[in-house]
Amino acid sequence: MLRRSFVSISALISLILLESSFTPTLAKPVRDPDETVGCEILIVGGGLAGVATAYESLMAGRTVCMTEITDWIGGQVSAQGTSALDEADKQRSLSYYPNGYQELRSNIQRYYGRANPGDCWVSDTCFIPADGYRLLAMKLEKAAKAGRGTLKWFPSTVIKELEMSEDGKIIEGAIAIQHKSATNAPLNSEPLSKTIEDTYRYEDSPRLIKKIIRFEALNERESEGADWYVVEATETGEIVALADVPYRLGLDPRSYLNPSSPTESGDPYCTQGFTYTFAMEQTATPQPQQMPSFYRQYEPYYGYDSDRDKALFEYVFTYRRIWSPQKGKPMRIDGLWIDRPNPGDISMQNWIWGNDYRPGTAKDNLIYTREQLKATGQLAAGGWMGGLRTDALRKAEELSLGFYYWLVAGRTDSQLGYGVKQPHPNHRLLSGLNSPMGTAHGLSKYPYIREARRIIGRPSVGYEEGFSINEIDISAKDYWGSEYRNNLPASMYRNLWKAITHLESLTHPTRSPYQFTKRTRSTVYPDALGVAHYAIDFHPCMTFSPPEAPGNREREGVRQAHGRSYPAQIPLRAMIPQKIDNLLVAGKSIAASNIAAAAYRVHSFEWSVGAAAGTTAAFALEKGIYPYQLVDELPGIEPQLQELRRRLQGNGNPTEFPTTPLPSQDWQESKR
Template identity: 60%
Template sequence: MPGLFCTVRQRAAISLTLAIAALSGQQPRTLAVTASTQTIECDILIVGGGLAGAAAAYEALLAGREVCLTEITDWVGGQISSQGTSALDERATQRSRLFFPRGYLDFRDRIEDEYGELNPGDCWVSASCFIPADAHAILLEQLRDAEDRGDGTLRWFPSTVAKEIDLVTNPDAPTAGGSLIASVTAIQHAPAPGTPPLNSEPLSQIIEDAYRYEDSDRLTKTVVQFIPPAGAAPRDWIVIEATETGELIGLADIPYRLGIDALSHLEPSSASTENDPYCTQGFTYTFAMEATEEPQIHDIPDFYTQYAPYFSYELERLANFDLVFTYRRIWSPEDGPEATFGGIGFSEPTPGDISMQNWTWGNDYRPGRAEDNLIYTREQLRADGQLAPGGWLGGLRTATLQRGEEHAFAYFYWLVAGTTDSQLGEGVKQLHPNYRFVAGFDAPMGTAHGLSKYPYIREGRRIIGRPAPAYPNGFTIWEVDLSRQGYDDEYYRQTLPPEMYRRLQTELSGRNLLAILSGEMAPEDAAKRTRSRIYADSVGIGHYAIDFHPCMTESPPEKPGNTEREGERQGAGQAYPFQIPLRATIPQEIDNLLVAGKSIATSHIAAAAYRVHSFEWSSGAAVGTTAAFALETGILPYEIMDSDGFGRDAPVQQLRYRLQSNGNPIAFPDTSIFNEDWDDWR
């Protein structure tokens, strides 16, 4: 069993020599005291070191490629590390068959090897809950091992943000307007001399500084320009967008969606008849808390009264402190007595137990109005000057980040000292003083303040894929492509206009589509499809419920009496096992850019399922393999889709075969238009 917070491998992995990128032909070094500029060549540039970015790097390294990987924080892994959500969201059926990409399985095995068990936290939300700091070390070691096994090269750039993109015309594009990324300019930051280490203050306090070229009193900068290998043209390298909010998408201003999509026959559970870019899913600053033998003294935050009206256990069947604490417990050195509440079994907390908190009516922060949304829209970016040359500052509202941080600190105080409950009324919330807030550089979150280094982001900018005959407005994965929703319910008959409802029934008709289109069968008489849509260009898989953390109706989110946006949970529910089509990773306008993670071409409702750990890994594995394949064959990603249809020898089929041969599934077992039996996949 490893030590409480850090393992020997972790100590080595977060040493200074690994925290600063090693340059080709140079020894690892610290950043210069004064601002400087470097030019770095690589086959594949991955912007964003979360799970999708790490998975892309893993496959590209195994393919022998030279990979540059940047990350705004100093940890790799996103959800499992820097965002603190180190509880693997998995569906029981997929987990029972261990039907995951090879790198994801490798990571799970390494967790089990590290702790001697897969679930060292004995949490009940997942089969595996663990310490975020350890996850960073384990994943970084996994990437280094992939580098050795594949004879690739990993150049790791922590504490680095993308600042500018240089685009040139693609001379080979079939239509005017196709561009290629010729270079990406980034900024790597380190503490200025005489100042505290990074992660001493929450993200909101340094984020804008991190995106400015100039050295400041707090940060020293190095400008890094990433370019293709020497002698190569822009089409001879691939850039992968793997950030948490779709930064490159916003910076390049290519077609994308943000927030709610308008009601349609493809998105029939939408909460709005018009697009609403301000209502994205809530974001969360996670933190760790530890059970103690003795009561602790808890100082009330100055801002507690502002946020206290929001907090709640939410439901009576969840209104139990021990249940909430053990929900995402990430460390449990001793098994407590078995208990049950609301039909859920768990072991009671014992002193020394550590829990990571991530609760909808707790530290979720859920803005949804133009005056407080976190991720700036295209119009807001323009108004803020962020689309002007050199103006990019990350595309987020800093004030909302700060409120999310305050909200999380206030939630801890509510857990231990609060006596109110916004949803369940008086007498429900009791005092629980025998807990402490865990902070420090050696603590699970690796920060002096105790919050995660970056908030857990559930939804960002989502590209609109390229137009195709069936998708004249650009490719998108919609709600109806994966949801188990009962669309014959009276709600849809009453809510949707008659023609929209008829088109919905036609969309769900599956193998009866031709009969309906020919007039031989009425849409309402057709047997409805009981599986997700099957894509001939699928390059990955995912399975999770359509899970919503809706924005709030009024501003600010913590306003007393505020409610969730009406209708947002209508789309929530079970989903069939689904696929990741290659088309969903290929943006419009830029030909050497691929998209991984939460920014692929999904709708607002579909994105609520396409966001969890194993999906992020699968999408990253798909994109990393695609990038390596494109470089090997000299075919750009959009050309893989366009060349020679879907025959056995077509590039897209060669790519799919490579993915499968490498242990990266592209379809669930028995996927076929003739198989409608998916009831067991829950």
């Protein structure tokens, strides 16, 4: 099924950018566009949220433009290499997903002839990233035919500038740069850190040839409403930053809404770790393994697990095994039965004490804050360069290649000390353009991003400072216990219980306030357009810079919020930014606190919020209204909002879980 070509580890190392840089070189002023393209819906970002947006928009018969910085759609399941579907146990057991996402899962099973071709144990569905891309590309092609929509797909394309109306409320145009190789070396020959700044420059370079594209509305409306809609579906919230709408980044200040936050003032530099995944294959014989020149710098970070019973190579290899042509002999690890790996098995690596890069200071953070963007000139006209620290990307690439070497040849362990880890040389790193990751170097085309810039929604009743989904809206934590009673300021603790009592009374109106001792469900939203369910799951930033420094540790307190969450909803208000009326936000940039976002970040959520964005944009174009007009009278009755929700449900996109408005014990006891 797979054709593979390989390059040596020494060749991979030579591709990594060794120079550090903070301030990106700004692009020259724009030349005249080479092409003008009309759209009804412009989707910026081709990850799962972007694909789901496109899918529903095409099924609604719309003309859709979609840009993506890589040449693969699919994000987590393809270009980011995390092709092991993160799903809550109960939701998975009921197959309670949006129709498009459920079709993807079914298509994977039909393609391989089995649901879990990798026989991994973290998920019921682990597969090859390159196949994820192929399956999604076919899916959008079929959607365009079925819905009589038009898809204009722009791979290897980034948005450089936005053209705003005079009053700043409407995006009237978007200037993009599409690139292709200027040499015989194809794209994906070099890691992202070597090419990303070039992709955001207007001028051609020895590496890349550029095409300047202007996106605009396909038609001008004579009636009310926007001529077109722009959907933010990037992995880091690029359009949120470029449009300069209000947003948050990193840790939120501790409050009665987010009582588990470890900081009183917030910290925009402490975001969740990001990961360059890679695929490795078990071989029948030992393979030559070359130590990267930078290995010793990162060696102090690598480790299996603090639980010695799980400190086995087989445990890590099968965790996200994405291809297993034949079953191995069963083995038991700490109560878990797995099939022992065989030659030919392929594992995708995404391990917290391995290739998770977790910077947490102003010296090394990946996603620039607004202040850093201003300081580097990226908010000036023509200055946008993607909003990421290139040096953090480079070091994450090195960390990942070093982790491969540690797995096959290392003996140290940051969690358990020397002597536990043993070499496993019967493996090779899969690289080459026909490899699972589709890159010459073997790393994913783009890192797996767990946290993005998060918008602050518009003020509304009960949300005077702007709408947001918060910790207490979804968490199953015991706030009645001493952990919170003794450690929160008295006034904050009183306000916490006042808020919980109010939220619980909405679904238990006959109970006395004194009967509420815990949250029994997530918050019910009248404007819910989708569903999400996953644990509040953290990969915390490290305390000091650099994150790989010997003896470094996770930021204290971040994991306090880690744990179970209730099945939750995706409200439309979380998708509508302030200031701009024809911009919708999908993906990880919805209005949510840092803690809530830790649950609203996995595969099925991205599809659900994308389906909501695509349906809402198409509905708004049809009705001649703006999305904010669907919620501006809440908590009053909004007839058109109810019509939109019925349309989503009729298309197989649930807006609530089966137990709404009251939860069942089954959902409460779900592991995730």
